[in-house]
Amino acid sequence: MNALLRLLSIPALIMSRLPGLAPVIRALSTSVGQKLLMAVSGLSLVGFLVVHLAGNLQLFAGEDVFNAYAEKLHSLGPILGIAETGLFAMFALHIGLALSTASMNRLARRTAYDVRESKQGLSVLPSGGASSWMMVTGCVIFVFLTSHILDMKLKMGPGVDYTAALDAAGEATNSFAAVKAVLSHPPHAALYLAGLFALGIHLSHGISSALQTLGLNHRNWNWLFRTAGVVTAWTIAVGFMSVVFWALNQS
Secondary structure, three states: OHHEEEEEHHHHHHOOOOOOOOHHHHHHHHHHHHHHHHHHHHHHHHHHHHHHHHHHHHHOOOOOHHHHHHHHHHHHOOHHHHHHHHHHHHHHHHHHHHHHHHHHHHHHHHHHHOOOOOOOOOOOOOOOOOOOOHHHHHHHHHHHHHHHHHHHHHOOOOOOOOHEOOOOOOOOOOOOHHHHHHHHOOHHHHHHHHHHHHHHHHHHHHHHHHHHOOOOOOOOHHHHHHHHHHHHHHHHHHHHHHHHHHHHHHO
């Protein structure tokens, strides 16, 4: 863990040496700063999931509609590449901050029993704070996302028959058929459902926690924020699950 956190902290250390950025990096390196970054990155990813779900639900409209949607995305060319790079950076930041805050929490627990332990823990920026079950579901989601990239982006899903998605030159051009091939494969379907269940749990706590971090915290309204977080989380998770069940019923 320590070695990984040191590796993840390199970008922040480099930026902290750039003229004008050092004060910003120092501010974001505090416990409060990291929690704010965690909240912003997390809500940004929720926004991406909503857009991604809207696109995926077009599978129900049929092959032509979904393939037209996929082709429109691919036609963006460099813009799509930039967006994907930014999305990857957002995921990396969120994961790094999660590891950082977990490290800080572990250190805080140790110092409760050992006053000689340093109060400065290893971190990405460096500082932190997150619950252990959030880390567990986060790890499941990470495995799920890794498989998702292999399956859908690289078309390298183990055991998946992509034949129906290939053109005469062997290029995967039929996105509808590719998605159907992956999600109708029972082992992959099981992994996706497990990952999406973990996503629902993760977001049901993470959304309300992020809103609270950003200042939406009032004793008369916290129940509403928590309810909105849970409803949003499971709407996203169940929405994606419906696509998996659709594919299984198509096989």
